[in-house]
Amino acid sequence: MAGVCMRKPVPLCPRPTRPPAADMAREHENLAQSQAVYLESALGFPSDLVIKQISDSICLAFLEPIVDAAALRESVLEPLCRLDSDADLDLATIGGQLPVASVEQGADLDAAIEGLLDGKVALMAKGCEAPFLLDLRARVARQIAAPISQPSVRGPRDSFTERLSDNLALIRQRVRNRDLRVWETVVGSETRTRVAICYIEGRASQDVVDTMKQRLSQIDMPHVLDSSDLLPYIAMRRWMLFPPAAATERADRAAAGILNGRIAVVCDNSPFILVIPVQLLTLFHASEDHYNLSIHSVLLRTVRAIGWFAATIAPGLYVGLASFNPGILPPNAIMTLAAARHGVPYPPIVEVLIMDIALEMLAEASARLPTYIGGAAMVVGGLVLGTAAAEARLVSTVMIVVVAVTAIGSFAMPDYQNELSWRAAKYLYTFFAAILGIYGLATAGLIMLVYLCSMDVLGVPYLSPFAPWRWTAMAKDTVIKVPAPLGVELEKVQRKEEAEGTADAGTIS
Amino acid sequence: MQEPYLSWPEAAWLIMQYTICANYLFVPQMLYLMAGRSSWIVPLIAVVPAVVGSWAVYRLHKLYPADRLGQFLPQIAGRALGVVMGLLYCLFWMGGAAINTMLFAHYVSATVLGFTPLAVHALVNAALAVMVTLYGLKTLVRFTDALLFPIGLFLVFVWIGAILNGRLDFSYLRPVRISELFKEPLNLVMAAISLYHGYFVILVAGPALNPPGRSAFAAASIGTLLAVPAFVSFVSYPVALFGWPMAADFTYPAGSFMEMLAPEVPNFPIRRFDFILTMFFRFIMVIASVTYFYSAAQTLSDLASPDAERIHPALTLAMGAVVAMSYLLLTDLHSVLVFARVWLAIGTVLTLATITLAIWGALAAARGGGGR
Numbered sequence: 010m011a012g013v014c015m016r017k018p019v020p021l022c023p024r025p026t027r028p029p030a031a032d033m034a035r036e037h038e039n040l041a042q043s044q045a046v047y048l049e050s051a052l053g054f055p056s057d058l059v060i061k062q063i064s065d066s067i068c069l070a071f072l073e074p075i076v077d078a079a080a081l082r083e084s085v086l087e088p089l090c091r092l093d094s095d096a097d098l099d100l101a102t103i104g105g106q107l108p109v110a111s112v113e114q115g116a117d118l119d120a121a122i123e124g125l126l127d128g129k130v131a132l133m134a135k136g137c138e139a140p141f142l143l144d145l146r147a148r149v150a151r152q153i154a155a156p157i158s159q160p161s162v163r164g165p166r167d168s169f170t171e172r173l174s175d176n177l178a179l180i181r182q183r184v185r186n187r188d189l190r191v192w193e194t195v196v197g198s199e200t201r202t203r204v205a206i207c208y209i210e211g212r213a214s215q216d217v218v219d220t221m222k223q224r225l226s227q228i229d230m231p232h233v234l235d236s237s238d239l240l241p242y243i244a245m246r247r248w249m250l251f252p253p254a255a256a257t258e259r260a261d262r263a264a265a266g267i268l269n270g271r272i273a274v275v276c277d278n279s280p281f282i283l284v285i286p287v288q289l290l291t292l293f294h295a296s297e298d299h300y301n302l303s304i305h306s307v308l309l310r311t312v313r314a315i316g317w318f319a320a321t322i323a324p325g326l327y328v329g330l331a332s333f334n335p336g337i338l339p340p341n342a343i344m345t346l347a348a349a350r351h352g353v354p355y356p357p358i359v360e361v362l363i364m365d366i367a368l369e370m371l372a373e374a375s376a377r378l379p380t381y382i383g384g385a386a387m388v389v390g391g392l393v394l395g396t397a398a399a400e401a402r403l404v405s406t407v408m409i410v411v412v413a414v415t416a417i418g419s420f421a422m423p424d425y426q427n428e429l430s431w432r433a434a435k436y437l438y439t440f441f442a443a444i445l446g447i448y449g450l451a452t453a454g455l456i457m458l459v460y461l462c463s464m465d466v467l468g469v470p471y472l473s474p475f476a477p478w479r480w481t482a483m484a485k486d487t488v489i490k491v492p493a494p495l496g497v498e499l500e501k502v503q504r505k506e507e508a509e510g511t512a513d514a515g516t517i518s
Numbered sequence: 519m520q521e522p523y524l525s526w527p528e529a530a531w532l533i534m535q536y537t538i539c540a541n542y543l544f545v546p547q548m549l550y551l552m553a554g555r556s557s558w559i560v561p562l563i564a565v566v567p568a569v570v571g572s573w574a575v576y577r578l579h580k581l582y583p584a585d586r587l588g589q590f591l592p593q594i595a596g597r598a599l600g601v602v603m604g605l606l607y608c609l610f611w612m613g614g615a616a617i618n619t620m621l622f623a624h625y626v627s628a629t630v631l632g633f634t635p636l637a638v639h640a641l642v643n644a645a646l647a648v649m650v651t652l653y654g655l656k657t658l659v660r661f662t663d664a665l666l667f668p669i670g671l672f673l674v675f676v677w678i679g680a681i682l683n684g685r686l687d688f689s690y691l692r693p694v695r696i697s698e699l700f701k702e703p704l705n706l707v708m709a710a711i712s713l714y715h716g717y718f719v720i721l722v723a724g725p726a727l728n729p730p731g732r733s734a735f736a737a738a739s740i741g742t743l744l745a746v747p748a749f750v751s752f753v754s755y756p757v758a759l760f761g762w763p764m765a766a767d768f769t770y771p772a773g774s775f776m777e778m779l780a781p782e783v784p785n786f787p788i789r790r791f792d793f794i795l796t797m798f799f800r801f802i803m804v805i806a807s808v809t810y811f812y813s814a815a816q817t818l819s820d821l822a823s824p825d826a827e828r829i830h831p832a833l834t835l836a837m838g839a840v841v842a843m844s845y846l847l848l849t850d851l852h853s854v855l856v857f858a859r860v861w862l863a864i865g866t867v868l869t870l871a872t873i874t875l876a877i878w879g880a881l882a883a884a885r886g887g888g889g890r
Contacts (some may be wrong), residue, residue: 297788337793445642448631451797452642455804459646460658463653476664477528 041068041133044118044140048131051122058125063089066135067098070121075128077147084108085130098134103141111144126201149171153179156258158425163300168258173203173277180207180273183264188212194225197233203277205241207263212270214507217286217467221272221490236276236283243274243285244466250433252426253466254283255292262296270507286466288473290426290487293317298490306490314488316421319414321431324361325450329412330438331357333446349405354371358443360404364412365439367394369432372416391416481506522728524659526737529720529727532662532750532809533741535669537716539614539806542752542772542799543621544851544858545713549753550766556698558691558757560710561749565742568714572738572868574876575717579724579734581879587721588820594879603871604821609719610868611814612837613861616844617854618807619643622800624851625770630793640845646804647811648838652831655723658812665801674796677751680778686758705859712865713749718872718886722813762822769851773799811841 036459045060045068052058067089071081090453092098104112114137115121121131121140128146153175156168169176177191178196186209204225208218221243223318225238228242236256244253257263258280263273266284293313298306326415331350353360371390375383395409415435422428434457441449464471474482485491485499549557582590587607592600623639631639651656680686699706710839717738727733752772756765759778765771775795815837819829848854 334793410636444638446631447793448626448796448800451644451800455646455801456649458664459650459653459657459661462664463657470660472660472664475667476660476665477523477525478663 035074041066041135042465044068044121044133045070047118048122048125048140051118052125067092068133069130070125070140071130071131071145072125072128074132075147077145079129080109080145080147085132085145098132098141100141103132103143107143109143109145110516111217113142115139115142119239123201150175152421159257159259159262159296159423161259161297161300164259164296165261167260169260169263169275169280169282171278171280173205173275175203176275176280176282177207179260180264180267180275183260184209184267186268189267192222195226196239197230199231200233202233204233205275207267207273207275209267209270212268212274212504214270214468217469218272220467221274221285225274233276234278236274236279236281239274239276239283243283250460251430251464251471252292252424253287253464253471254285255287255424256283256426258282259296265299265360267295284488286469288323288466288469289427289461289471290475292424293422294486295423297458303490303492307488310488310490313421313423316418317431318418320416320418320422320428321435321438322450323411323415323418324435325438325453326447328357328361328439329442329450332443333448337447346405347409349407352402353405354402357405357408358439360408361411361439364395364398364404364408365435367398367414368412368416409417479503479506521657522730524664524723524726525728526733526740528659528663529723529733529737530741530744531666532659532723532805533716533737534744535662535665535716535802535805536719536809537714537742537745538748538802539618539716539810541713542748542802543625543770544617544855545709545749546753546756547766547769548855549709550725550771552702552709554695554698554701554766555762556694556696557755558754559699560706560775561693561713561746562752564710564749565746567711567869568717568742569739570818570873571715571737572717572742574873575720575724575738576732576735577876577880578872579720579727580731581625581883582724583727586725586816586820588817589824591821592824593876594875594882601821603875604817606864606871607718607820607868608814608821610861610864611718611810611817612840613857613864614810615644615647615807615814615841616848617858617861618803618810619647620844620848621842621851621854622803622807623845624848624854625773625799626796628656628769629773630796636849637842641842643804643807644811644838644842647808647841648834650808651812651815651829651834651838654828655726655812655816657780659726660724660809661808662805665805668798669801673748676775676779677747680755680759682776683777683779686755687761688758689756690757691754705862708862709864711869712862715865715869716745716747717742718868719809719813721872722816731741733890755863811837816854858872 027092042062048070049058049060055072057073059069059071059073061071063069063086069085069089085107092106100112102113115131117139122143124140124142125131128144128148130145131140132143133140150170150172151178153167153170155166159168167179169179181189184207188210189207190210191205191207193203195201195443198206206218206225224243224245225239228239230238230242232267233239240253241247241249246253253406254274255262255266257266263282263284267273271284274285275285293310295309295313298309301309330338331346335346338346350357354508355363371387372393374390375387377383377388391413395412399405399406419428419432430484437456438450438453441453445452461472462470462476470477473479474487481499481503485496485503490496491499546557549560553560578590582593585593588604591604594600595603619640620636622643623636626639627634627636650661720734720738724730724734727737755775755778756768756771759765760768815829817832818824818837819833822833824831848857
């Protein structure tokens with residue numbers, strides 16, 4: 010397994026050398042002013058940096074776009090104007106006089122710069138070596154809306170946003186457990202992105218929690234713009250075919266994960282929360298499964314399984330049957346297949362590649378186009394391309410059906426990352442079918458199985474509860490989702506097994 | 519060392535699959551040659567040495583619960599003898615991997631993929647074994663676990679379905695003549711002693727057992743006993759269906775179980791479903807060839823560097839190349855069967871050696887000079 014290189018966090022990008030405080034004091038009579046000049050020069054005199062002189066001894070600095078202007082006026086400017094300008098300011102005085110959420114004294118001017126970039130207001134006062142930092146952050150964020158990528162017929166409609174505090178609120182509203190823990194860190198030397206993990210102490214495996222904290226603390230990466238950037242560092246694998254975490258924008262799904270002993274990784278600026286560790290089977294479960302009757306859930310999961318099978322196997326099966334093993338079909342089906350392929354100048358593998366690549370292009374195009382055009386483009390592209398290709402005898406009509414089944418099957422998978430993984434795996438099946446027929450399909454299946462068996466996410470087997478066997482988890486919520494009362498009983502058994510070390514944490518979805 | 523992760527039911531399932539392996543393809547024919555119609559008795563007789571062998575690996579595991587074969591052999595037998603014995607085990611396991619690989623390659627070539635060169639089959643199977651070995655024992659165990667669901671159902675279907683459809687006439691199995699068992703007594707004894715050798719895997723996977731100790735005996739004995747119905751059915755069903763001596767004329771007597779399972783209706787597409795059967799057989803064969811290969815690679819690696827945490831990739835690749843190249847020697851079924859006889863002889867020697875080692879180790883431990 011290829012590990013991801015972790016190093017200790019490095020300092021921020023090059024910055025001006027800070028002159029000793031004594032030198033600055035000599036240059037400027039007022040220490041507050043000299044600190045303000047330093048901040049300005051360190052940030053490169055940006056146009057949105059505001060330096061506001063309140064009095065001879067007090068000076069404020071802040072980045073205007075990311076500071077709450079109303080709060081600044083009411084909670085800082087007005088109270089400061091009422092203060093005695095000659096009074097010595099300390100942390101207790103400021104904390105008592107200014108009604109802001111958080112006041113701290115930075116360790117040095119570098120800490121003040123980081124605070125400014127974080128949206129804090131730096132308050133520099135006479136006689137103070139380092140500025141005070143007032144938390145008046147303002148965020149540009151959208152309102153909470155219905156999930157776009159994971160819609161459901163039943164279930165709650167709220168989804169995560171780009172604001173970390175909103176996302177934590179959505180989780181806390183659902184998990185009102187005194188053991189819910191939230192641990193936060195900052196990653197990305199240039200983006201300084203806040204990342205929080207949420208878990209229930211005593212339910213999530215402590216080993217998994219410790220490993221997660223350690224890996225997040227060791228991330229050495231300049232840019233963290235989305236939660237997906239964290240995945241290789243959390244999973245400690247550079248190359249992964251399958252997602253090690255379930256990325257969800259549904260608050261109910263994240264909460265369910267936490268309640269089941271998993272960890273939710275909330276990344277600022279990302280509406281997708283990572284639920285980790287995850288098993289492959291969980292990626293085939295939809296939130297709705299928990300809102301429907303058990304029988305209905307079984308039906309829907311079976312349909313999804315068939316869809317997955319079709320999406321992965323269908324092209325390879327076509328190649329295998331048409332190229333190697335037509336004999337396993339009934340005679341009429343052989344005739345139909347032969348008639349459909351009559352006049353097609355390519356071997357089946359070329360047919361499959363042409364149509365598969367066309368399908369991938371259509372899917373990619375429809376994802377990039379605006380919603381109201383995307384659907385139409387998909388239909389028109391599919392119909393025109395398919396019909397024209399069949400009429401021109403570039404591909405057989407059976408191939409059109411195969412491609413359609415593949416597309417529908419892949420779209421039936423509820424997790425997008427998982428769908429992409431199996432879309433990629435499909436080519437392995439097709440390749441092996443092209444060299445060994447149906448027997449090759451079985452071989453490709455074994456290769457995929459070995460790969461999946463080798464995967465661990467934070468020490469939890471990816472194919473659990475099927476490999477290794479975890480019978481309680483298997484009985485509770487795999488293909489069959491047992492009714493809630495029975496599920497509660499099975500969950501108790503599983504908690505006991507986890508405590509005894511005979512089950513993996515978080516194998517219940 | 520990693521935390522133990524192998525429960526005894528998982529180990530038993532691994533041993534069962536490892537024991538069955540591709541033996542279903544050649545053991546029936548080999549036993550028919552040795553013992554004729556009465557050959558179905560042999561898998562039952564072979565249970566006795568298998569239970570003794572299971573006890574032997576349990577004793578060795580109990581003496582060295584944290585060590586694998588390549589690590590504890592030099593401690594029992596001394597460095598030189600330990601290495602020689604270890605190499606003999608490696609030879610046996612590599613032979614098992616090669617037999618499984620090539621036997622199945624010939625079978626597939628004869629049944630469904632006649633135009634594909636044998637080298638391709640050998641290469642694909644060897645590559646799979648190398649892949650699993652590089653990932654390690656944990657992956658092998660999970661891989662075997664995952665295959666429980668298709669293989670388990672399939673085996674139950676084969677055993678019970680064939681009986682229920684009423685086409686088997688078990689009177690063909692009678693009479694059992696003791697004289698038939700003495701046609702080739704030495705070969706038959708060797709076959710009986712080494713027929714169930716799946717419990718050898720404990721010698722390599724023992725440190726992963728959770729809990730260690732008695733679970734080794736439970737896994738070894740139950741895994742072996744679970745394999746008995748498979749062997750008895752593979753040997754006896756063809757005779758019960760086709761009669762004697764017709765069953766002995768088939769190249770792969772147990773290779774077409776669908777003949778037994780197919781309903782008696784016109785135009786039932788036997789060949790169509792035989793294909794599916796081949797896929798299931800493949801799953802079993804893969805577990806065996808991979809386990810043989812892993813055992814050989816791990817033991818050789820342990821002999822070379824006992825403290826290494828992982829099997830060396832270059833060594834694994836080189837051994838994989840050897841298995842893939844075996845198609846040059848095992849060119850047809852006859853050559854595989856000839857080699858299998860030699861291989862069974864090595865297996866017999868190793869079974870007896872394992873029992874001797876266990877007794878030796880137990881005595882040394884009693885004197886306070888061995889074990890950990």
